[in-house]
Amino acid sequence: MKQQLKIAVCIKQVPDTNQIKWTQNNTIDRTNMDSIINLCDEYALEMAFNIKEAYKDKQTQISVFSMGPYKACEILKYALALGCDNAYLITDKVFLGSDSYITSKILAQAIKYVFQDEFDLVICGQFASDGDTAQTGVGIAVNLNIPVVTYISSLIEVNDDSIVVQQNFEDSFNIVKLPLKSLMCVINNNCKLRNPNVLGYMLSQRKDIKILTANDLGFERNQVGLQGSPTYVYNAYRYKEDNNREKKIYSGLSSNESSKIILKEVQKLFDYYED
């Protein structure tokens, strides 16, 4: 029985969309917007710790990877404070503009670079709240040539060479067994997440975040970023307002007056149903 278990967790820093303020032009006001760790990725970290705790007699090492600007060190530090053992920031200006196909390639290459072939599990969040393409995790698995299970909500049990999880699909819950050496995409299951404690923060001060660049990973400029990506944004535009709607806006009315306006619409419907 193998005594060591090596887990890689991929996380992403995203704008905190819970705190969106809108400008007068209906664009997002970014001036005071915080960056946070993507929610699904918090569950990916939680899953890694759950697996570590379930494998009592194995020595588990959790390494966390993030691709992004230097600012993303914030979430890597947070992951270290939670108890991750190693942290890697994958950053290079030539990576800018990479689509999810290329992002998967870069992250997979970083995992290969750090572990060679010596890892057991890769855990990703199912999707990121900013892009929501839900492609990167699956893409990493294809690039590493390992099996992938998506939409994982919880860990059921661990065996010596496999893991059993619950997968949530639209019309079924699937209990799925996956081998060690595979990739898991984890969803938000509303379970309680752990918080870093003071000791965790203190220990994390001693851990370095290692930087990986395009050069380290053996990428040429034209293989990554906008140039290397198979897809590109041809055009981006504001979602046009809906001209079929009346857009009668009431402001400054008392709540009582406003509520009467709403009730009138409800009443109209009931009259219509009764006819």
Next chain:
Amino acid sequence: MNDILIFGELSISNKLRPCVFQLLTKANHLKNKLNDSKLKLLVLCPNNSNFDEMNSELKCYNIDEIIFAINDNFKEFNSDYYCLCIKEIVQEINPKIFLIGGTNIGRTIAPMISNSLHTGLTADCIELDINDEKNLSATRPTFGGELMATIWSKTYPQMATVRENVFKLEKWEENDPHIIFKDYDFQEYKSKISLIKLIKREINSDLSNARIILSGGMGLKNKEGFTKLENLANIMGAQIGATRLAVEAGFASSNIQIGQTGQSVAADLYIAFGISGAIQHLCGIKNCKKIIAVNNDPNAPIFNHCDIGIVDDAFAIIKELEKLLLLKTV
């Protein structure tokens, strides 16, 4: 190689999912803009499938060719078996465009296929078109639902996923597609992933036929906020819905999520409380007859997409509505 290929996903009861027919509808419009293009459908199914039923369901979509790839490993979903087979058939057919429903299965296999064929994929599109260069032009909401991005791909097949119920259904005159049965052989290959148990999920909060929906967003602040909305809904005889962010924050259950991720609704009256109006959400409510929005931020984008807008605190309105309704019925 101007062909369009659609993935014919089956539900757990082995029926073609609604997204398949919706994609076939859209594909007909795309095909008309391409020269010499054939519309093909690929269905993976086990041996004992009801092929006659599927064929009769598929008569009215101008399909040129239906490929049934048959193997008992397709009895239930396994990403390894699915991908191996799809990849091989896609390489054989060599289509220009390959469209997949944005379901859990679709969103799992689409990136697997695109990465193994080294081609681009655009997820969760809300519009598909053919551009002047006769290529796929795929539009999707992006970045917190603020912008729409039209995405082009430099590689083939040009792949896209579209969520269920984003496209409407049309039918054409009956035709006789060419049908190919292909016994797929995995030879020695065995997937390392196995399904131990499948538990059917009862979806009891189908909002697609709801007449009045009261829906809440982050403005309802917490679970208690949704309880208040639920009370009002009970009094009014309405059903409740929630935005993705509210569901993610744990305020409401995911089976009442409305929007591109979640359900698309077509209520007679949709009242949005504390919802700012991200594109993902607006996409799911665009077929509602009347939309009323209550939000204390006068700049919230939802005010550009409603019939009546009330700039006020959601809770103040909920409380007042409750009071008025109770007074009325007593």
